[in-house]
Amino acid sequence: MKQKIAFITGATAGIGLETAKILAENQFKLILTGRRKERLDQLKTDLEKEGTQVITLCFDVRNKAEVEQALAALPEEWKKVDVLINNAGLAAGLDPVHQAAIDDWETMIDTNVKGLLYMSRIVSNWMIEQQSGQIINISSIAGIExxxxGSVYCATKHAVNAISKAMRIELAPHNIKVGTISPGALETEFSLVRFKGDQQKADQVYEGFTPLNARDIAESIYFVLSRPAHVNIADILIMPTAQGSARDIFRK
Known part of the structure; x- marks a missing residue:
């Protein structure tokens, strides 16, 4: 039986890191990307000790030329990708639209939307050649509510959902599954990045309740990937028990 190849963006922390671990545990070969080479190198070392075959690619999904160059350089046998997990994404700032930094908007749009499109444009063609594959796009409750x-962050995740729905229709004739995973309140580096390294502000986001963790989402991703060939999970919304909506969290 062919060992499946999974391609994960944003694999140096959070959901991407935990997904790499859980797929390694389940005998996937892995292509892992990120912007922090030291973390990629350490992850590769750790996973290879457990017997997993790993290729790492250090580039920024926002940069179309870097994406194209890195993916083109992959050995041909590694281009037979079975799974693409578009996980690289971020929020920057938490300000009203009339006060937000335009640089933050551009960072979010370039990463969350354009980066996902650059990756999907190339890898989906590899999947079409083999008439099989699965793409999971990491969205958010912010893509639903x-x-x-959070206007622009929410807009980028609404875009992820819209793109995913269209991709699912476009790629179904080629036997390619497309779905989204939408986490609610999730404690990773997300808030630390949003608040530009302010640990106190980041910690306050999760005070008084138990948030989701990255392993929760990784396990859900593996569940989606482990369904039979005729089953596609189109979307999963996952919230911590204390969360009722994007804005409503019960804090003790």
Whole structure:
């Protein structure tokens, strides 16, 4: 039986890191990307000790030329990708639209939307050649419900959902599954990045309740990937028990 190849973007932390671990545990070969080479190198070392075959690619998904160059350089046998997990994404800032930094908007749009498109454009063609594959796009509860001070982040995740729905229709004739995973309140580096390294602000986001963790989402990703060939999970919304909506969290 062919060992499946999974391609994970944003694999140096959070959901991407935990997904790499759980797929390694289940005998996937892995292509892992990220912007932090030291972390990629350490992850490769750790996973290879457990017997997993790993290729790492250090580039920024926002940069179309870097994406194209890195993917073109992959050995041909590694281009037979079975799974693409578009996980690289971020929020930057938490300000009303009339006060937000335009640089933050561009960072979110370039990463969450354009980066996903650059990756999908190339890898989906590899999948079409083999008439099989599965793409999972990591979205957010913010792609379902908008909240104040998050207008552009919410817009990017609404875009991820819209793109995913269209991709599912476009790629179904080629036997390619497309789905989204939408986490609610999730404690990773997400808030630390959003608040530009302010640990106190990041910690306050999760005070008074138990948030999701990256392993929760990784396990859900593996569940989706482990369904029979005729089953496609189109979307999963996952929230911590204390969360009722994008804005409503019960804190003790």
């Amino acid at each position: 908008s909240y104040p001070n």
